[in-house]
Amino acid sequence: MASSAIAPTSAHFINNKELSLSALSPSSPSISVQRCKRTAKMSKKISSVMSPQQFERKPATTGSVKTGMTMTEKILARASEKSQLRPGENVWVNVDVLMTHDVCGPGSFAIFKKEFGHDAKVWDRKKIVIIPDHYIFTSDELANRNVDILRDFSIEQNIKYFYDIKDLSNFKANTDYKGVCHIALAQEGHCRPGEVLLGTDSHTCTAGAFGQFATGIGITDAGFVLGAGKLLLKVPPTLRFVMDGEMPDYVLAKDLILQIIGEISVSGATYKAMEFLGTTVESLSMEERMTLCNMVIEAGGKNGVVPADSTTFKYLEDKTSVPYEPVYSDAQARYLSEYRFDISKLEPLVAKPHSPDNRALARECKDVKIDRVYIGSCTGGKTEDFFAAAKVFLASGKKVKVPTFLVPATQKVWMDVYTLLVPGSGGKTCSQIFEEAGCDTPASPTCGACMGGPRDTYARLNEPQAS
Amino acid sequence: MAASLSISPNPSFTSPPKISHPLSPLPHSFKFPATTPQTPINSLSLRPPRASFAAPRAAVSQSSSSFSSDATATFHGVCYVVGDNIDTDQIIPAEYLTLVPSNPAEYEKLGSYALCGLPSTYATRFVEPGEIKSKYSIVIGGANFGCGSSREHAPVSLGAAGTAAVVAESYARIFFRNSVATGEVYPLESEARICEECRTGDVITIELGKSRLINHTTGKEYKLKPIGDAGPVIEAGGIFAYARKTGMIPSRSA
Structure with missing residues (x-):
């Protein structure tokens, strides 16, 4: 149960004067630094500079390592074409994939057209993924209209990835139709290690399971990305969750994340990245890792990440031909805090109404x-x-x-x-x-x-x- | 643009300030020596909410809110008080997300449903049945306001209902960002837990320049989190205006 925090040694949080956008975040750099000043010792496995790397990899895809960075910091550094980033910095990040769906697509398209012009073209028709999935099998006229808007926009802009549905009476007749966007993104090969994926849906964080940065945005931000291909993002500090041990029978990834949310509450990770690792996480399938990262937003988190490994690469083998380059946290990376769990002692959990952090053991609820x-x-x-x-x-x-x-x-x-x-x-x-x-x-x-x-x-x- | 909304007096304050707080504060029970900071907001815009959407916001000048355009901007109106963890499904339930905010008629409808997902324990409703606008131009909440689904419809619905500012102890990230990006409402943070001390129907003045909230009904004053260096993006009037100003995207042909 050891927990510790290693602090960013410098107060150099907001150094990008030109683009400083501290207004977008209620987190106060100075306070973060103060609180983190007690530089406790991390667990041997991860903090010791002497500890051998667990697997061979290039030192850093973002240049020489001056100060250790977490995965999330590294992904954002590469996407913003910088060699070094610290939590709190605001940077313009190049987007690899933008996903939108029938609930937020129409509004995003309207803002895109209003701001970039009626005849404007999207920044990259191959990097936009449009997935109708929310309100599909309904006779609601507005809902049906919204899917039509997705289709019209996709045709007009020649969007490469649009998973259309026309025949609502039989979904199987729609060979392009997939279903729930976060699962379809993975199954169709749009989730790749090291990349940046933004989506107009809070559960976009699901894709962090692939070792990428993925987070939810609003429709105004999405309208901006549609035209510009980039977005101003604040680099989040990372919370580190180390889960070791074999999962007992009937314990699933859902139990892992409910355990965590029960500890840190539904706002415990607000504005923060959640990094999941340890032997338990390594043993999880991709679908289970997706469950883990999916509920990061239920803790208020900005994104969740699981380091890519052979499980990830195998899943991706027949799904994408796009080259990708995974990144990993440096051994000397700094974390806001660390939580450790012995999963071999975990029992199946439930979240009782009306909050995901209202945690209870399943057996405690057997009479409910x-x-x-x-x-x-x-x-x-x-x-x-x-x-x-x-x-x-x-x-x-x-x-x-x-x-x-x-x-x-x-x-x-x-x-x-x-x-x-x-x-x-x-x-x-x-x-x-x-x-x-x-x-x-x-x-x-x-x-x-x-x-x-x-x-x-x-x-x-x-x-x-x-x- | 939306700078000079006239100070329209709020309708009568006759309704008794009766509000319950069914949502108790979060039990932040950390088993670990957590260092998670519940950090404050450090800066906010001094500018008036800005129309991100073509017609709607500009057409809201009949709104019950009032504010001016300079650094001494003030909001004056009656407040509506809610508790902790007000999620976006309570602000605008999912069934109304078929409404597209950029369509003026649908924008107005979103406003009419604002906060209708609050449980029935909220005896006084934010928008009266049959009304389009709310008579409450200031919403006061507890911790983690706007958590849950990332729908931008949430700040939009509040803005469309005539809300000028939300004052809460803290915000969920996406709600805060959406509020800034759209300019629909000011997401202000209070230093004290004022949702326990204000009642729905209290008459409130917010002075942005002085980071001060005055409750005229109780006679109490509260500090808001200081408005630090206003971010250049908000200064420019939102993410699009900022990008144009810096040449990131071309200026719109008029």
Whole structure:
């Protein structure tokens, strides 16, 4: 449980006079420095200058290492064409990928046109990814119109990556349609180590699982990026979360992040980067790492990162031909604070209403009656999430007692639910197991009722159901 | 542009200041010697909110807020008080995100739904049923105001309802940034926890130049976090104006 902080040695936080934008952040440099002055010793593994590097890599992609930098600082340094960055600096960052969707795309496009001109062209038609996913399977006219706006803009601008849907009655008839943007971004190869990804959605931080900088922005910022290809960002200080030990049965990445949020609260990482490492994190699959980074925003975080490794590279093998260059935190990188967890002692957790930091052990809630179950969304609607649910049904052998809704995040997840065999099930697919357990039929891939959306959204609860 | 909004008096303050605080303060229980600073805002714009959207904000001059354009800008009006962790889903529920802020009619509608996601324990509603605007031009909140989903519709809906400023103990990052980028509302930070001491309906004056908030109803004065060096971006009038000024993007042909 040792925790320590190594301070930035200099108060040189805001040195970019020309572009200083301290107004965008309520964090006060001077206070940060003061608080961090107690330069405690980091754990041996990571702080000792003498400790050998764990794997071979180029010293620094951003030039010679004068002062150690974290992954997040390095990615932003490269993207801003600087050799050195410190937390608190405001820099113009070149964007590798901008993602938007049906809720924020129309507003972003309107601002882009107003500010850059009606005939303006986007900065790079190949770096913009447009993913309708939020309000799709609805008869709501405004929602339908917004998808039309995405299509018109994509055609007009010749956007390379637009995952269109036209036939709402059968999602499978839309070969381009994917589903939930954060999962689709990964599955379609748009998440790459070392890059900068911005999206008009708070859960854009999911992509940090690939060792990249990914964060959510508003539609005015997105309108700016559409035209300029860059954005002014403040370099966040990093919180370091070291998780070691083997994950006990039924513990998933969701439990790891709920444990962390329970410790630091829903504002504990506001304006900060969260870096996840340790043997537990190394053992996680890409989907699990995405779950971990997905909920960084639930702690208020700006971004989350997991160092890229062989798991990352393998996942990317058949997904992208774009060259990428991963970066890693220097051994002497400075962190605002460090948290250590022995995951082998962790139990399955839940976040009780109405806050993600209202943490409790699952077994403490075993007598709480639930009214309905929803499995889906960017956090919980991936293939491995459905496998985990199927295993619980298999282990219990019982039928559900309350309405249970299943919303695969993307077409690919939907296919997996219907085709992949669950180990130890005697050759059954997830969909068969869910059907035998009495769940609702897996629905069309979309953000669905997690986001709420129009009243006719599948599984949306339109009347209070208090218990 | 939106500089000179006339000082329109707020409507009657007859409604009894009754507000509950159902959201208790966050239990910041750190097991670890955490060094997470709950740091203050260090600078804010002295300029009036700026229209990021074509028509809407400029068309809001009938707004119940009042402010002037110089460094001595003041806001005067009645306040609406909320608690901690007011997330963007309470500010503007997801079902209304089909509305596109750049469309003037839809912008106005967003305003009419502002803060409608607050639980029914908030007996006094921010926007009265059937109304388009709120009579409260100042919103006072607790910690972590605007957390949750990154929807820019949140500060937009507050601005569209006629809110000039939010005064909170602290903000979630994206809400703060969206407020600045759009110029819809001033996200001000208080030094004290004034959401416990102000009541919905209190008459408030905010003097930006003096970093001061005066509650005329209770007669108390509060310090706001000092307005440090106003960022050049806000100074220029938002991210687009700044980029034009510095030649990053070409000037718009008029």
